[in-house]
Amino acid sequence: MQKFKILWADDEIDLLKPHIMFLEQKGYEITTVNSGVDAIEKVEEQNFDVIFLDEMMPGMTGLETLQQVKILKPQTPVVMITKSEEEHIMDDAIGGKIADYLIKPINPNQILLSVKKILQNKQLITEKTNLFYQQDFRNISMAYNDAIDHKEWSDIYTKLTYWELEIDKTENKSMQEVLDTQKTEANANFAKFIKENYLDWLNEPNIEKPILSHQVMKEKVFPKLKEGKPLFFIVIDNLRLDQWEIIEPLLSPHFNVESDETYYSILPTTTAYARNALFSGMMPIDMARFHPDLWEGEDTDEGKNNHEEEFLKVNIQKNRLNIKSSYHKILQVNQGKAVLDNFTNLINNDLNVLVYNFVDMMSHARTDMKMIKELAPNESAYRSLTESWFTHSSLFELFKKISESGAEVVVTTDHGTKRVHRPYKIIGDRTVTTNLRYKQGKNLNFESGKVFEINKPDEAKLPKFNISTSYVFAVEDYFFAYPNNYNYYVNYYKDTFQHGGVSLEEIIVPLVHLTPKNY
Template structure:
């Protein structure tokens, strides 16, 4: 602490001698100054840690001095001290990014508290966060030993995401490693839970959480019918941690009314999960009822080309006659164009926007070295997606939707996981290409590392052949072929994949917001 230097600027600095002695006894170094012009010069010549600045001084006022110092040293914390409680002075000072605001007469403990708040802030938060997580760690460990329902799994996962975000900025890397191992343990147990319960969920929907195929009917449609205009945004491939960060920006314009955590169907891949949201059907039912719209893995062409048709068919089946518009955004130009013409949607009862950027980013991490650098781990991946979101046409649209008074529902089709552990698989040449699930005939695999479904119809998935099966990887595993194994593993390890079974891929948010 002896290294902390303070500049104290006050035209009656001599009257503050007891305060300065108090600080010096605590080990702080204090430079005294009695006018704004000298204070500006001193700040240029020295590297102070913090400045205490009187507002009411002859010559340059405190606010003028503040502006000058900030123009030269923007990151230097400045604490404003004033006799006046006039609102405009506070507003001006706060607008100029002061670190704190004290009203005379100040006592030494107020000064000390302000110093701790501004200079020890990160350390104090870091220590408090660490000790809080240490207590919570034991509670989560006990929860993991007992968890036995999908509701409990949602609670555990949301706690883990909360602590992941809380620990993100602390300097104790040991704590982050402990959290990582706890997430790993949770995913291992979650895999066993899904293996045991998933087939029952599909065959007995009354025992199931809200799944992709029931999301529209159970959650979205009732909200659309309640209000005049609703905007539904489906961001492809969005995880809970990314959603929680986006929400901070959305909260400036919208107030969250409800958050539903729902489960993606298996495979947790766009062609299955998102088609299921729009059709309100499981993949096997889509193949049977809409053979012209459904595409299986080996089929040529895009697998999500008929979402609008699936949505209209579902609305028709439910007997709903809503003015509906479906828009898919896959590039910046289309996003900007929609944002520029956004007012045209205000006549709709329901507007659905599918936004594809996050999915493209996760694929780019596999293929582009620069994205591998920028999204090297979950923290960096979150930061990159948040930077995209706050600068995107999508965020502009959300702001415009608020000014049009539209309700907002934000959701996704599945999440994603950073895949680190290879598991070998062998199959014929028509085996599907996804790294987190495989379908085809004559599959050979490591039984302990997958959830194998010999008869796809048991979980309402189409069979490609008489003896086709589906296999899904667990935790952060990914499938690799034995030939050219090392090259393949090196290329795909530490890339974001989806299609398998993990908390990150399966438990996903659907949030309902009302405009502020």
């Protein structure tokens, strides 16, 4: 066990002998001094793991000593001990960046708890997190090996995401490999579940099914509209559940979470299909059939989501809503700033829909740019990059303004992304789509097995562009690769974040209702 060194400064240090002996018996090395001046000398001479300062020392007070210690050793944690309960002293100590604040009389266990909290926090968190995950491991495995429904799959993915974030906080991440293996196994079982149930959800009206992309606005957004109170519907493109869980704590000072749910993205899990379905309230086959002027097929070079605003208006009219609405797509910093500058006009609308594309651009940039790949070499760093973006984004500023105005928010995404590792050979002609996680076209050749194949697009509510059109979706962490130039293709796209296929990460996505906290 590491022997931690503690400096204790108190003008009545002799009276603390029992406390000091207690800590020494617990394995800590204690250095004692009688004044702030002596404490400063010791800090200049050597390093300590934690410093205890009495606030009421004669001469140099504890607060004055604290200031000098923070100049000399800003990273050394300091615990302030005082007889006074005056608020201004607490404020000054907290403002001086103390690690803890104890009020006399103190007992040895109080001191021990403070030391453990400061010095062994990560170690204790690691031990308990690993222990609790090991205990839950069997429950999760048993759950996804049983015949379960869409709600239970959502619960399993939420629980796996929870453990991923908890293990990420541990010192050596020793359980990460075990969790990765469990997620791989869960994804394999989830792919079987989707193959067995997805088409039934779309064609059998009387069975239990999840909320799908085209139902989100009707079921979860429009019912929250209130007369005289604006509602913001914010879609962060490509946002996975784990990324939302990283963002949510940043919003907690401003919002209460009224509901924290998930919904299932339709296939393909791409902008062209899933996000257009989200805004239009229709499946792709109906968008193509009833609104050919708005739907961009796979055979065109046009952007596949250029008509979201028009689809949104169609959805509003279809639901017979007499409301004033706005739509904004934010791709660049200046567009985000323009939304903030226009906020006073937005709060006069019943519904404001905003699409933020940064996370999608980040996933594509990670594929194309070596620097981004080095900044986000793994899932943990990818989440960290998302958090850093959000903290400094115009979107965060918008959330704060919304909270201050008293408006409510529904936050969601169109689909998530999957980090792909394993190539899957497929052959097709020049008309086949280029997406790595799904292929749409005719005369597709591939080895059956680790794919979800749909030969009758009508059953999946997908448009078909000729008689022999079929759709093939990659599952788990596979990605499609053509035989020609195979090695280059595989090396370039392996370990990149992709979407379009079947995985927990792509299909089960966050859907959250926030209400302002301090309005």
